[in-house]
Amino acid sequence: xxxxxxxxxxxxxxxxxxxxxxxxxxxxxxxxxxxxxxxxxxxxxxxxxxxxxxxxxxxxxxxxxxxxxxxxxxxxxxxxxxxxxxxxxxxxxxxxxxxxxxxxxxxxxxxxxxxxxxxxxxxxxxxxxxxxxxxxxxxxxxxxxxxxxxxxxxxxxxxxxxxxxxxxxxxxxxxxxxxxxxxxxxxxxxxxxxxxxxxxxxxxxxxxxxxxxxxxxxxxxxxxxxxxxxxxxxxxxxxxxxxxxxxxxxxxxxxxxxxxxxxxxxxxxxxxxxxxxxxxxxxxxxxxxxxxxxxxxxxxxxxxxxxxxxxxxxxxx
DNA sequence: ATGACGTCCTGCCTGC
DNA sequence: TGCAGGCAGGACGTCA
Numbered sequence: 067x068x069x070x071x072x073x074x075x076x077x078x079x080x081x082x083x084x085x086x087x088x089x090x091x092x093x094x095x096x097x098x099x100x101x102x103x104x105x106x107x108x109x110x111x112x113x114x115x116x117x118x119x120x121x122x123x124x125x126x127x128x129x130x131x132x133x134x135x136x137x138x139x140x141x142x143x144x145x146x147x148x149x150x151x152x153x154x155x156x157x158x159x160x161x162x163x164x165x166x167x168x169x170x171x172x173x174x175x176x177x178x179x180x181x182x183x184x185x186x187x188x189x190x191x192x193x194x195x196x197x198x199x200x201x202x203x204x205x206x207x208x209x210x211x212x213x214x215x216x217x218x219x220x221x222x223x224x225x226x227x228x229x230x231x232x233x234x235x236x237x238x239x240x241x242x243x244x245x246x247x248x249x250x251x252x253x254x255x256x257x258x259x260x261x262x263x264x265x266x267x268x269x270x271x272x273x274x275x276x277x278x279x280x281x282x283x284x285x286x287x288x289x290x291x292x293x294x295x296x297x298x299x300x301x302x303x304x305x306x307x308x309x310x311x312x313x314x315x316x317x318x319x320x321x322x323x324x325x326x327x328x329x330x331x332x333x334x335x336x337x338x339x340x341x342x343x344x345x346x347x348x349x350x351x352x353x354x355x356x357x358x359x360x361x362x363x364x365x366x367x368x369x370x371x372x373x374x375x376x377x378x379x380x381x382x383x
Numbered sequence: 384a385t386g387a388c389g390t391c392c393t394g395c396c397t398g399c
Numbered sequence: 400t401g402c403a404g405g406c407a408g409g410a411c412g413t414c415a
Contacts, residue, residue, distance in 0.1 A: 322408080
């Protein structure tokens with residue numbers, strides 16, 4: 067689900083809420099996350115981000131990494147076991163869901179606290195960290211794809227999974243010449259690779275996912291299936307600029323809520339309403355009114371304007 | 384080496 | 400109404 071802007075939004079929200087807190091315990095029903103008791107007792111210093119990974123730094127140089135993958139949400143609030151309080155009354159929590167139906171087998175229900183979490187977020191809570199102020203950090207993860215790692219800063223930050231990631235597109239130190247360099251390298255190595263696949267490649271640039279790849283390519287009038295060898299220098303410059311611009315804009319708007327994404331307060335991201343291409347199949351292109359199309363590229367749905375975004379051509383509309 | 388496809392999971396929507 | 404199949408924002412692994 068979340069791409070760089072969503073993860074950045076969540077990291078900022080968590081940083082505000084979790085600084086100074088200590089993890090006093092945890093609960094999970096999914097052993098594959100691999101969370102162990104060693105995570106208990108550490109005091110949080112700050113929250114950061116690398117690519118699409120949330121990094122919770124502790125004062126004793128330990129780090130908890132959470133990659134939310136497709137369906138993960140990290141949210142802060144208070145929950146309690148369904149059968150601890152609500153069972154007898156069958157009354158819904160104020161503003162929360164009623165018991166019964168698909169809820170009856172769930173173990174945790176929200177205590178109204180702060181943030182309009184969706185039913186789905188509460189339904190799919192798989193992991194809860196208890197904090198020393200009575201609040202909780204919960205991972206809602208419908209598809210159980212999320213990846214979690216805990217260890218020393220050295221163990222986590224120097225792990226290959228992070229070390230191999232490409233540059234952060236919004237890093238001020240990431241200049242056009244750097245982008246041109248890695249693009250040239252990629253094009254030399256795999257000249258037939260489609261531009262969209264390259265943008266999705268986290269070892270090329272980190273943080274771009276399916277939504278923003280479509281957005282960037284629409285913005286620069288480049289067909290997502292364009293092979294790297296046909297990308298002109300002017301397009302490389304444009305892609306570089308558009309990447310920074312669109313990701314920054316999305317962060318400003320709190321990310322994209324195509325469906326169920328929420329920030330750590332449970333609020334929707336507002337980029338979706340101003341998107342250019344993603345999930346706009348059959349809707350008119352904002353430049354030329356042509357109906358946008360959707361095709362599959364490397365197994366991912368790709369949205370583009372068949373008139374503006376033509377292979378080989380840079381200018382069209 | 385490369386690209387196509389399968390995999391981890393689950394729920395929802397669509398079309399028959 | 401029911402049910403099989405397709406689909407989902409990520410990223411890795413496998414195989415030809």
